[in-house]
Amino acid sequence: MKQFESKLPILIDKFSQHDLYKDRLLKYFDDYSIAKNNYGDDNITKFDWHISTDFNREWVKMIYKDLHKHFLKYANHLGFGICNINNLWFQQYDKNSTHQWHIHGDNYTGVYYVNFNKDCAKTRLLDSYLKKNYIDIEAEEGDIIFFPAVVIHRALVQNTNFLKTIISFNVNFDEILPEVHNNVEENIKVIKWLMTFTYLII
Numbered sequence: 361m362k363q364f365e366s367k368l369p370i371l372i373d374k375f376s377q378h379d380l381y382k383d384r385l386l387k388y389f390d391d392y393s394i395a396k397n398n399y400g401d402d403n404i405t406k407f408d409w410h411i412s413t414d415f416n417r418e419w420v421k422m423i424y425k426d427l428h429k430h431f432l433k434y435a436n437h438l439g440f441g442i443c444n445i446n447n448l449w450f451q452q453y454d455k456n457s458t459h460q461w462h463i464h465g466d467n468y469t470g471v472y473y474v475n476f477n478k479d480c481a482k483t484r485l486l487d488s489y490l491k492k493n494y495i496d497i498e499a500e501e502g503d504i505i506f507f508p509a510v511v512i513h514r515a516l517v518q519n520t521n522f523l524k525t526i527i528s529f530n531v532n533f534d535e536i537l538p539e540v541h542n543n544v545e546e547n548i549k550v551i552k553w554l555m556t557f558t559y560l561i562i
């Protein structure tokens with residue numbers, strides 16, 4: 361798992377089951393008859409955001425268990441024992457399509473790059489800690505990026521005929537891991553000790 365050179369908690373890791381699911385996902389999305397292709401002012405080629413809470417969709421049932429296992433790894437890395445998936449949906453971008461600036465609800469969100477190459481439009485995140493105020497994610501096919509849902513982000517304009525395909529998601533975390541509790545308690549003891557020491561000096 362890699363963390364970007366940013367003060368934002370942005371994580372990226374390869375989905376180990378990508379090769380197992382890629383072709384089946386693309387076939388499903390290609391045949392998907394109830395997907396939409398208009399979302400406000402955005403120019404997204406195809407998506408199923410409007411039913412993102414329906415976990416009985418065939419592609420969701422197919423991949424849910426392995427995705428959840430992967431997401432839980434991120435949750436554990438951030439100090440949480442439970443990861444609840446609230447939304448799952450796919451989006452596709454052909455030439456000149458894009459997704460404008462937006463945020464998500466929930467704790468964390470992210471992107472799984474299902475069909476992607478080096479010429480595809482990147483995901484751009486605003487990052488006020490950086491001099492240029494944004495970070496373009498250098499992802500590869502099969503990667504899953506994870507970042508706080510309140511971070512403003514967008515998909516840049518797709519300038520090739522390659523059909524960029526992603527799965528996006530919203531998740532909430534719960535149940536702080538015991539070792540995190542212990543570290544917090546230890547830090548509180550140190551702070552109290554330092555405060556006492558400072559008081560004695562004064």
